[in-house]
Amino acid sequence: MTLRIGTRGSALALAQAGDIAREITERTGVATELVPVTTHGDVSRESLSSLGGTGVFASALREFLLAGKCDLVVHSMKDLPTQKYDGLRIGAVPPRADARDTLCARDGLTLDTLPEGARVGTGSPRRAAQLAARRPDLAIIDIRGNVDTRLGFVASGELDAVVLAAAGLGRLGRTEKVTEYFDLESWPTAPAQGALAIEVRDEAHDDDLLGALEAIHDSSAQAAAVAERSILFRLEAGCAAPIGAHATVSESAITLLGAVYAPDGSGQLVLTGSGKLDASHAATVGADDFSGPAQSSIIETAEYVGSALADELLAGGAARLAPLTQD
Template sequence: MTLRIGTRASALAMAQTGQIADRLTRGSGEPVEIVKITTAGDRSTASLASLGGTGVFAAALREALLAGECDIVVHSLKDLPTSPLPGLVVAATPKRADARDALCARDGFTLETLPVGARVGTGSPRRRAQLLSRRPDLETLDIRGNVDTRLGRVSTGDLDAVVLAAAGLDRLGRLDAATQLLELSEWPTAPGQGSLALEVRAGEEHLVAALDHPATRLIVETERGVLARLEAGCAAPVGVTAMLDGGLLFASARVYSLDGSSLLTSSHALYPADTPAPADELARRIADELLAAGAAELAPLGG
């Protein structure tokens, strides 16, 4: 039996799907075919926020899976809506890569040393708010394009820097372009960033079950649970980071105003063995605290 894996055709999507294909082939000995699928996000040059953000890259992949055009789809988990789609199941979340953001700047600059008024590109409202929160003097520009296109705008001098996911740079062998890795304690990233989601039709979970990493699943379900309870999508400047340390599940979330001038933070921890649904419980505590503190008035939530 040939397993058909659906993916976007971008260099990054193909790189991460190729890694999954290799693991499936080694584990089962079965041949694998990669099926390239074009999504609405690939066809449009509009900003991700204006396109609706979350789901713009996932919808076409899921439609192909439901239509039987492929057997598995590989998503960047941060691009996958938090609401499940009837008939489909995220059957595996492989071990997470680096969840941090990376600043890729000319001349080795860091966020602290970038010149006043430096032009920094990002397509993410969260990253824009974080940049302005730390450096309100920066000029942030909305950009689209693949990793090489974005890095190219720095090398040509069109931009002074861009902010990209460290995991994506690493998967493409471009981590050397990073001049600073932004630590999660001060710069929480998108829920699920650095993680992949392997989605299959309900009842076919066995196809990828061997690739699931339980600790990663618990962590990313916590992060995505906060996002779901805040009813926040890609257009909302929300960063969440969770981790397991010494048996303790810890999570922290931060909601920013769009201009970065204000922010709210909530952090909680629990022992997973103490509750039947630890990810849900921790996400509820954090989201409830943020909403009670006025997060819905601070940022565009509810969509």
């Protein structure tokens, strides 16, 4: 059979879906075909924050999949709502790409060396808040458009710099435009940034499809993404909320950093938490970790860590610091 892979039609979406298609064929020998789908987020010129962020790129793909017009769809996981979608499930999470944000600036400039009043573009409220916190003297410009359009704002001189995800630049072969990579500990990015989600129908049972999902799945990448996204789920926040998260998964623990920012950069709340794992990725929760079951799977532990950290953020005043609840 040929597996039909639904994807948005943007250059970045086609690139990442193409990577998945090639990986499936190389690992399993199963043929694949890309099926582009136009989403509301692709055709709207409104700002991402005004569109609401959450789900704006996913709905058309999901309806296409439910209608049986493709066998699986490839999402950027950071664009997915955290609630389960009826009739669908995430069947695989491939190895995660670079989760960092980058600065792409004229003349090789960095965030610290940009001149006072420099114009920096982003469509992300979280990135805008981080920029304002680090450099309140900058003019932060709300922008839309694909990666090349945004880079074009800098090339034309309309902007001095833009902030873009390293993962997208890497998938498109544009990393030579990067003038600075931001460290994840001091600049946590959107929950699940750099991770892809392969979504399938709940009743999917074809051997070729199941074999393809198993061949490309990475449990550590899934656990990190689940921990980060559990913060959003617990806070009932959308992907456009000014929230950053960064999880690491080792043989012994899941460690999670979560941050909530005031939209104008005037304040931030940053906390960390962890859950222990044994060598087989079963979890044990100690006195210094979040409470949970004595034994659980790596994914259950990731959910506990993210949920408990969200509770700590709420107790610390996150809801007073920034608008969190999605419309």
